[in-house]
Amino acid sequence: MQIVARLATGGTILDITGDIDLAHSPAMRKALLQEIKEKKTPKVFLNLEKVRYIDSSGIASLVEGLKASRDQGSRLILYGLSKTVREVMELSRLQKIFEIHDSEAQALAS
Amino acid sequence: MLLKLELQSNPEALCLVRAAVERAAEVLHFQDSDTRAIVRSVDEALANVVRHAYAGKPGLPIEMSCYKLPGGEQKTAQGGMEILLVDKGVPVRPAALKSRPLDEVRPGGLGLHFIRESMDEVEFSRKKGKNLLRMVKYLSPIPQAASSEGE
Numbered sequence: 001m002q003i004v005a006r007l008a009t010g011g012t013i014l015d016i017t018g019d020i021d022l023a024h025s026p027a028m029r030k031a032l033l034q035e036i037k038e039k040k041t042p043k044v045f046l047n048l049e050k051v052r053y054i055d056s057s058g059i060a061s062l063v064e065g066l067k068a069s070r071d072q073g074s075r076l077i078l079y080g081l082s083k084t085v086r087e088v089m090e091l092s093r094l095q096k097i098f099e100i101h102d103s104e105a106q107a108l109a110s
Numbered sequence: 111m112l113l114k115l116e117l118q119s120n121p122e123a124l125c126l127v128r129a130a131v132e133r134a135a136e137v138l139h140f141q142d143s144d145t146r147a148i149v150r151s152v153d154e155a156l157a158n159v160v161r162h163a164y165a166g167k168p169g170l171p172i173e174m175s176c177y178k179l180p181g182g183e184q185k186t187a188q189g190g191m192e193i194l195l196v197d198k199g200v201p202v203r204p205a206a207l208k209s210r211p212l213d214e215v216r217p218g219g220l221g222l223h224f225i226r227e228s229m230d231e232v233e234f235s236r237k238k239g240k241n242l243l244r245m246v247k248y249l250s251p252i253p254q255a256a257s258s259e260g261e
Binding site for chain 1: 121122124125128143146149150153154157160161220221223224227228
């Protein structure tokens, strides 16, 4: 899995590539919490367009990021979810808890 | 038997297992959504073994076997896939195997819920000092319109 951060309007985009599974979710969690807690980025966009798979540990990291962003008064915004990632979100019944958009343009405009 | 893997409790092995199980499900002509369900369940079950049965210690043995189930009877008419996972970790306590309530927004506790939602049969047991997990997914009947495609 690879994580690349780039600046965007009002925040940072984290481009994630690969699978977010037990081996790699700790890296995503670290990057996410660093942006939210340490850098206090007001909007963190998570680009999941190139994520083929996410497991429950990945979902747990997202939930942790969401809670941290709420605590900070910032926003965590997800976009580009594949069918596989959407299915897992639905199974977790978390799709309504997260702010999710289809595309980067929609996410940035939100 | 369709597939047998002897692996170790290393998180890095999970992506290889997912690829092998995905291919096995495709060979048995599972629909895409069912293939994803099987892959998800095997991955979550292995992650549970690594994290809980072996407490995160790498290099410990896990065996996975996949069998093709023949069809024939009523709901199982189309046949399916049976997956067995065996580990030598700490005993699984059935009472502790509860998915967490989904209305709680907190990290963790989702893996077992994913497995139970994704598979048709899920059974934990302990035999001769080993944990056994048996999971079954039956092939769904192919809708008429879809079955005629590509013929």
